[in-house]
Amino acid sequence: MRVKGKTRRLMSWGLCAAALVAAASAPAGAATPHDRGRPGERPVWTLTDTGTDARFRGLAAVDRRTAWVAGSKGTVLRTVDGGRHWRDVSPAGAAREALEFRDIEAFDARRAVALAIGEGEASRVLRTEDGGATWTESFRNTDARAFYDCLTFFDSRNGLAMSDPVDGKYRILSTGDGGRSWRVLPAAGMPAAQPGEAAFAASGQCLVSSGPRDVWLATGGAAAARVLHSADRGLTWTATGATIPAGDPARGVFGLAFRDRHHGIAVGGDYRAGEPSPRAAAVTGDGGRTWRQSATPPSAYRSGVAWLPHDRSGALAVGPTGTDLTTDGGRTWRTVDTGSYDTVDCTADGGCWAAGEQGRVARAGR
Numbered sequence: 001m002r003v004k005g006k007t008r009r010l011m012s013w014g015l016c017a018a019a020l021v022a023a024a025s026a027p028a029g030a031a032t033p034h035d036r037g038r039p040g041e042r043p044v045w046t047l048t049d050t051g052t053d054a055r056f057r058g059l060a061a062v063d064r065r066t067a068w069v070a071g072s073k074g075t076v077l078r079t080v081d082g083g084r085h086w087r088d089v090s091p092a093g094a095a096r097e098a099l100e101f102r103d104i105e106a107f108d109a110r111r112a113v114a115l116a117i118g119e120g121e122a123s124r125v126l127r128t129e130d131g132g133a134t135w136t137e138s139f140r141n142t143d144a145r146a147f148y149d150c151l152t153f154f155d156s157r158n159g160l161a162m163s164d165p166v167d168g169k170y171r172i173l174s175t176g177d178g179g180r181s182w183r184v185l186p187a188a189g190m191p192a193a194q195p196g197e198a199a200f201a202a203s204g205q206c207l208v209s210s211g212p213r214d215v216w217l218a219t220g221g222a223a224a225a226r227v228l229h230s231a232d233r234g235l236t237w238t239a240t241g242a243t244i245p246a247g248d249p250a251r252g253v254f255g256l257a258f259r260d261r262h263h264g265i266a267v268g269g270d271y272r273a274g275e276p277s278p279r280a281a282a283v284t285g286d287g288g289r290t291w292r293q294s295a296t297p298p299s300a301y302r303s304g305v306a307w308l309p310h311d312r313s314g315a316l317a318v319g320p321t322g323t324d325l326t327t328d329g330g331r332t333w334r335t336v337d338t339g340s341y342d343t344v345d346c347t348a349d350g351g352c353w354a355a356g357e358q359g360r361v362a363r364a365g366r
Contacts, residue, residue: 045323045337045354045362048083056355057303058114058204059343060106064351068132069361070101070114078132080109083353083363089132099124102149103204107156113138113179115151115161117201123148125161127179139173139182146171149199150207152215153179160234162207162217165193170217172234189236194222196249202271203304203343205255214261216288220244220252220268227253227266229288243282243293244268250275253282255343257315259307262287265330267317269301277301281317283330296332298324304343309350318344318354 050056050069056077058070065082074094077086091099091114099116106112110131116124123141125148128134139161141148146163153159157178163171169190173182198221199206209215217228217237225246230237244266246252254268264284269277280302281294300321308314313329323337323344341356352364 045339045364046083047339047360047362048079048086050077050086050359050361052077052088052359054359055342055357056359056361057102057202057342058104059345059353059355059361060104060112061345061347061351061353062106062108063347063349064363066106066109067345067353067361067363068104068106068112069355070104071355072100074099074101074116076101076104076114076132077361078109078112082351083361086361087132089128091126091128091132091135102201103151105151105153105159107153107178111156111178113151113153113159115148115204117148119147120144123163125151125173125179125182136180138175138180147198148173149201150204152207152209154209154212154215154233158212158233160207160209160215162199164198168192170199170228174234185234189230191228191237191239193219194224194226197222197226198249200252200254200268200271200303203255205257205304205343206253208256208258210258210264211261214258214287216256216258216264218242218253218256218266218268220246220254221249222252223247225252225268227256227284227288227291231287238289240288240291242266242291243279245270245279251277254301254303255305255317257305257307259312263312263329264288265305265307265315265317265326266291267298267302267305267319269298269319271301271303273320275301281305281330281333294326294330294333296334298333299335304341304354306344306346306352308352309346309348316344316346316352316354318342318356320356323354 054075056069056071103115125139151161161173258264269280302317302319318341341354346352
């Protein structure tokens with residue numbers, strides 16, 4: 001969950017499929033005009049020039065003008081002008097150490113918390129309060145068995161980060177001071193992990209929250225994919241089977257999005273290129289206690305998902321082979337773009353952002 005200001009309700013906006021394909025296919029930095037279309041139609045994806053070939057799986061959209069991305073080669077970028085210019089705000093030494101950033105949460109244009117993944121000390125949390133001019137490392141994993149994948153915040157002070165199972169259970173970190181300090185929560189309230197089960201650090205969406213206390217964790221790799229839910233900020237959890245197939249280390253639920261504490265969407269599949277990903281999306285209307293397979297799911301693996309702003313039934317799902325749109329709450333999906341993206345995020349003031357390989361970051365919304 002991103003922390004955003006309250007804004008007036010915006011009119012619902014629809015995607016123009018042909019224009020989206022044209023925009024996402026344009027080279028980075030190209031001046032792609034917005035599709036004017038009919039009054040009230042949404043502008044198309046517009047690629048921005050980030051000046052790097054890093055792969056961005058971490059994305060924090062603050063509003064239509066401000067966004068942060070975090071990715072490979074220790075790279076963190078920030079824009080405050082809608083993507084026209086990106087500033088390299090990478091932490092000092094991160095490129096030298098080849099830190100792999102996979103998640104970032106931003107509270108505004110100055111404050112952000114980034115997660116680097118990997119075994120042992122490669123997993124770290126860093127925080128900035130000055131727009132990325134300086135960063136402070138607030139957590140470094142010292143347990144060789146732990147591998148941190150995702151983080152989320154309930155508000156500007158309270159947040160969680162999660163690791164793949166240690167001693168048979170997912171490990172949860174908690175902060176109550178905006179990411180300045182972290183503590184490991186007791187494992188007593190966490191269900192046992194399945195053999196081979198883990199989370200996927202593919203889009204920064206394997207751990208997501210909605211409201212002041214609810215949080216969900218997506219899994220795969222085991223015999224069955226699951227979604228775990230906590231209603232008390234990570235102290236106790238329940239696990240529910242998802243309809244997205246697993247049964248292989250490359251398959252499962254990769255991304256989650258909740259528009260409130262009841263209504264959620266899960267996406268995933270098999271991340272290997274060319275492998276089929278049937279039943280790649282599911283929906284819940286009861287906070288994750290039960291999941292229903294999408295009647296017409298995305299046609300391929302999807303790693304990221306986001307609800308459209310101020311829209312109770314619209315959402316976008318992204319992956320290496322394209323972007324899909326649902327207008328019925330996740331029951332049916334159609335492909336509206338063939339560009340490659342790993343993650344997507346939408347803001348309360350009507351903007352959506354997507355990020356992925358080869359420095360690709362795009363924005364939609366007037």
